[in-house]
Amino acid sequence: MEFPISGVTVDPLLLVGIGFVVGVLGGFFGVGGGFLAGPLLFWTGVPINIVVGTDLAHMTGKSIVAAKRHRTLGHVDFRLGFIMVIGTVVGVEIGARLIEYLEVAGNVDRVVGVSYIVILLVISAFTAWESIRALNMIRTESLDVEDVLAFRGITQRMHGIRLPPMISFPQSGIESVSLWVVLGVGLIAGVLAGFLGVGGGFIRMPMLVYLVGMPTHVAVGTDLFEIVISAGFGTLTHALKGNVDILMALVMQTGAAVGAQIGAVSTRYFAGPRIRLAFSVLPLIGAILVIVRLLGLTGGGGIH
Amino acid sequence: MKGNPRSLLRNFILEMILYGVLVVAYFLAVLRFLGEPLMELYESSLPLYAVAALILIVAQGVVLEWVTSFLVNLLGLERLE
Numbered sequence: 001m002e003f004p005i006s007g008v009t010v011d012p013l014l015l016v017g018i019g020f021v022v023g024v025l026g027g028f029f030g031v032g033g034g035f036l037a038g039p040l041l042f043w044t045g046v047p048i049n050i051v052v053g054t055d056l057a058h059m060t061g062k063s064i065v066a067a068k069r070h071r072t073l074g075h076v077d078f079r080l081g082f083i084m085v086i087g088t089v090v091g092v093e094i095g096a097r098l099i100e101y102l103e104v105a106g107n108v109d110r111v112v113g114v115s116y117i118v119i120l121l122v123i124s125a126f127t128a129w130e131s132i133r134a135l136n137m138i139r140t141e142s143l144d145v146e147d148v149l150a151f152r153g154i155t156q157r158m159h160g161i162r163l164p165p166m167i168s169f170p171q172s173g174i175e176s177v178s179l180w181v182v183l184g185v186g187l188i189a190g191v192l193a194g195f196l197g198v199g200g201g202f203i204r205m206p207m208l209v210y211l212v213g214m215p216t217h218v219a220v221g222t223d224l225f226e227i228v229i230s231a232g233f234g235t236l237t238h239a240l241k242g243n244v245d246i247l248m249a250l251v252m253q254t255g256a257a258v259g260a261q262i263g264a265v266s267t268r269y270f271a272g273p274r275i276r277l278a279f280s281v282l283p284l285i286g287a288i289l290v291i292v293r294l295l296g297l298t299g300g301g302g303i304h
Numbered sequence: 305m306k307g308n309p310r311s312l313l314r315n316f317i318l319e320m321i322l323y324g325v326l327v328v329a330y331f332l333a334v335l336r337f338l339g340e341p342l343m344e345l346y347e348s349s350l351p352l353y354a355v356a357a358l359i360l361i362v363a364q365g366v367v368l369e370w371v372t373s374f375l376v377n378l379l380g381l382e383r384l385e
Contacts, residue, residue: 004343057361064365232358239354246342246357250334253364254327258320265316 006050006245014044015248019058019255026256027066027263029279030220031201032059032227035286037252039293046248053243056234058252063231066260067224073268075221077171077214083179084186084222085229088200091190092230098195112195113294119192119203120283120290127206128280134273148273155213172214172222185211186226193230201227202283209276216272221264315376323372330364 002009018040022033034055041051070076102108130151137148149155163178185207193200201223208219238244267275334342338360345353 004339005346057357060358061361061365064362065369068365068369232362235358235361236354239357240350242346242350244354244357246353246360247335247339249357249361250331250364253361254324254331257327257364257368258324261320261323 003245003248005247006046006054008046008050008245008248010044010046010248012251015251016255018044019062019252019257020259021255022058022252023062023066023256023259023261024263024266025259025282026059026062026201026224026227027069027260028220028266029201029263029275029282030066030205030223030227031282032063032231033201034059035202035282035289039289046245049241049243050245050248053235053238053241054245054249054252056231056238057244057246057249058256059231060228060235061249061253062256062260063224063227065257066264067221067228069261069264070217070221070224070267073217073221073264074171075217075267076225077169077218077222078225080169080172080174080182080212080214081222081225081229083167083182085226087183087186087188088190088193088204088226088230089233091187091192092194093190094187095191095194098191110294113290115195116290117287117294120287123202123206124280124283124287126210127276127283130210131273131277131280135271135277138271138273149209149213151210152213154210158211159213169214172212172218174213177212182212200230202279202286205279206276209272216275217267220267220275318379319372319376322375323368326368326371327364330368334360 001012018037022037025031025036026033037055037058038051041055042048046054067076099108099112102111130149133151134148158181159174159177161178161181163180165179166176167179167182168175169177185204189200189204189207192203204226205219205223208214208222209216212219214222235244239246270278342353342356345356
């Protein structure tokens with residue numbers, strides 16, 4: 001099928017399939033899935049500028065569907081999401097400016113690529129280690145809980161910061177935390193997202209769990225809510241530059257919308273540590289894809 | 305969890321089939337009736353195209369889910385909530 005806006009011919013069933021896979025991952029893990037959909041779209045022959053914009057458009061629609069489903073399950077903390085998005089927006093801008101600075105200095109692809117790989121590997125290793133410990137705790141102590149953290153040191157330190165104003169997030173079971181901690185988490189995730197050129201879901205989700213102390217299920221739903229806003233904004237800015245093929249995004253969305261609902265509902269049947277353990281594989285896949293691209297095995301150039 | 309898990313799962317599959325049909329019908333309707341106008345908009349006014357693109361993708365997420373919920377309630381199927 002030829003998509004007249006981008007002038008590209010792609011099998012629509014392939015797009016539906018990509019959308020479905022990314023949709024299931026997004027609904028289950030609270031990630032946008034750009035790290036997977038991007039390379040796959042590029043591989044089908046879509047130009048890179050259209051890949052980025054179109055991916056953001058379908059991510060917006062898919063995240064709306066998944067976030068709505070998570071909301072019905074009680075997994076979205078809107079209050080925290082709205083506050084955090086302020087930090088995220090500022091962070092994305094800082095990250096984008098860092099990239100501009102590096103572009104002037106040269107070597108941007110290598111610096112970003114190596115940072116990306118290191119960050120993804122650290123997230124993957126830490127999440128896998130912690131979730132396995134948490135699962136062992138549940139087994140050995142016969143805990144009858146939906147979620148448990150095996151590593152609460154950072155969360156306790158974050159909650160120990162008593163810089164006013166202090167706020168509570170009953171939906172997440174957080175009695176009191178400094179507003180600046182929540183803004184800071186959004187800011188860090190935003191800087192990394194802007195710097196690495198990704199949506200940031202796979203950075204934000206573990207940060208919400210380990211730094212803010214959110215239950216995993218609520219972190220997944222809240223992260224999706226955050227992606228709706230950030231990807232929606234990204235869709236607008238990319239569409240203004242002519243980088244969005246909305247017909248292609250709608251085809252992807254046919255698979256993604258169904259996949260996202262399946263992924264979101266599936267979280268009901270998994271305890272928090274199991275979701276985190278399965279999640280730990282995602283950054284690993286992302287790191288491998290970047291290594292392949294940096295080595296020039298796909299001919300797709302660098303990160304940006 | 306409310307209700308019988310087996311019937312809830314069956315209802316969810318039915319809901320997804322219904323939703324999938326609506327999503328595909330929506331895309332075909334957009335392609336049939338808005339394909340050319342969208343192309344013209346893309347070439348003549350990117351700001352209007354950007355707004356139209358966002359509305360279309362949001363509509364697919366919000367309206368179709370709402371229609372599906374309405375139909376599911378109409379059919380008397382208990383939802384997985």
